[in-house]
Amino acid sequence: MKKLIEGIRRFRQERRQALKPVFSQLALGQKPDALYIGCSDSRVAVNVFASTDPGDLFVVRNVGNLVSPCEPEGRPKEFDSVWAAVEYALLVLEVQHIVVCGHSECGAIRAAVTGQVPQSCAHLSHWIQQLKEGRDIGEEKLTPGLSHLNLVSQASVIRQMDNLRSSPLVKERLTEGKLTLHGWWFDIGNLDVYCFSEKRQKYELMDEAYLVQMLASGPAR
Numbered sequence: 001m002k003k004l005i006e007g008i009r010r011f012r013q014e015r016r017q018a019l020k021p022v023f024s025q026l027a028l029g030q031k032p033d034a035l036y037i038g039c040s041d042s043r044v045a046v047n048v049f050a051s052t053d054p055g056d057l058f059v060v061r062n063v064g065n066l067v068s069p070c071e072p073e074g075r076p077k078e079f080d081s082v083w084a085a086v087e088y089a090l091l092v093l094e095v096q097h098i099v100v101c102g103h104s105e106c107g108a109i110r111a112a113v114t115g116q117v118p119q120s121c122a123h124l125s126h127w128i129q130q131l132k133e134g135r136d137i138g139e140e141k142l143t144p145g146l147s148h149l150n151l152v153s154q155a156s157v158i159r160q161m162d163n164l165r166s167s168p169l170v171k172e173r174l175t176e177g178k179l180t181l182h183g184w185w186f187d188i189g190n191l192d193v194y195c196f197s198e199k200r201q202k203y204e205l206m207d208e209a210y211l212v213q214m215l216a217s218g219p220a221r
């Protein structure tokens with residue numbers, strides 16, 4: 001906690017004044033580019049690997065970056081933060097992109113695969129049961145050479161995208177061409193981001209050539 005307290009102090013001393021103009025604009029409202037659904041893991045810092053600034057992303061994070069399948073006809077689930085965020089992002093903020101981002105060495109995936117969850121973690125144990133659901137994802141769609149846990153993690157991102165599509169609202173926006181879903185996977189140790197290509201049905205490394213092509217062809221906007 002000391003680091004956080006010192007951080008606020010340092011922020012007030014060194015950066016607060018310079019950031020005031022930006023944040024006084026942000027105080028008037030937000031217009032984020034995308035809804036980002038990521039894992040709670042402290043190492044998956046989208047502000048670092050995607051160079052995002054305050055105001056760029058509407059964010060919801062949970063253990064394992066999971067999206068529960070939507071209830072029939074889009075009926076509200078009991079206290080589901082992801083679907084609340086999806087509705088707000090699409091209907092109020094009118095974002096046109098949703099990113100689901102998984103990552104390497106994910107503790108939620110490890111716990112689900114190995115079954116090693118402390119007995120006292122009843123909520124966690126129940127939550128990660130979701131990781132066992134969904135269709136089989138062929139290994140040809142995943143990045144070759146990854147460990148079993150990381151392959152499961154990449155497959156899970158594809159399943160969470162399926163779950164997003166289970167919502168009538170998401171389906172409608174996709175059909176109207178007003179929404180694009182993006183499946184990303186962050187390799188912590190190598191600081192690489194992979195993107196699941198719907199067209200080619202496989203993960204692709206977002207390297208310089210890929211990103212230049214993506215910017216030129218326009219799917220990122």
Ligand SMILES: [Zn+2]
Nearest residue numbers: 039041106107
């Ligand atoms: Zn994780």
